[in-house]
Amino acid sequence: MSMCRTSRIGGALFACALAFAAAMPVTGHAQGNPPAVPATFAFKSPNVDLPNGDRMFTGAGSDAINNNCLACHSAGMVLNQPPLSKAAWDAEVHKMIQVYKAPVNADDIPAIVAYLAANKGTK
Numbered sequence: 001m002s003m004c005r006t007s008r009i010g011g012a013l014f015a016c017a018l019a020f021a022a023a024m025p026v027t028g029h030a031q032g033n034p035p036a037v038p039a040t041f042a043f044k045s046p047n048v049d050l051p052n053g054d055r056m057f058t059g060a061g062s063d064a065i066n067n068n069c070l071a072c073h074s075a076g077m078v079l080n081q082p083p084l085s086k087a088a089w090d091a092e093v094h095k096m097i098q099v100y101k102a103p104v105n106a107d108d109i110p111a112i113v114a115y116l117a118a119n120k121g122t123k
């Protein structure tokens, strides 16, 4: 503050003191306290029924295939294929895993193949 060192006039000294006060660290309200957070906060879980359409597999044993096979395409895309033998469905599931890198839980493969054979199998 060159103004403070060179000034010999009373008024300027007063201005110098004000400038010093303004430069002091500010405490209290000016620092801002975080907004008060309620002690407990209840999350709400609204239950919404979305139309299924052909997006998901339905019926008995559909959990495994719903959990593993809907990341990239709908159920309709799978079910619109021609009926296949159980061995062909098994190969199809492994093709998804090997060729398209489908993240399928290995434990779920038998249930997926069983569902496909039961619902889209060759008679």
Ligand code: HEC
Binding pocket: 065, 068, 069, 070, 071, 072, 073, 077, 078, 081, 092, 093, 095, 096, 100, 101, 102, 103, 104, 112
């Ligand atoms: C990582 C993404 C991904 C996942 C997960 C996935 N698929 Fe696919 N699937 C594909 C792609 C890509 C195609 C080819 C789409 C195309 O040709 O238009 C496909 C095609 C298919 C087809 C049509 C026939 C064919 O071979 O192209 C069937 C049936 C099928 N998938 C079944 C499944 C089943 C059953 C699962 C669960 C085990 C599954 N998919 C999981 C990516 C995936």
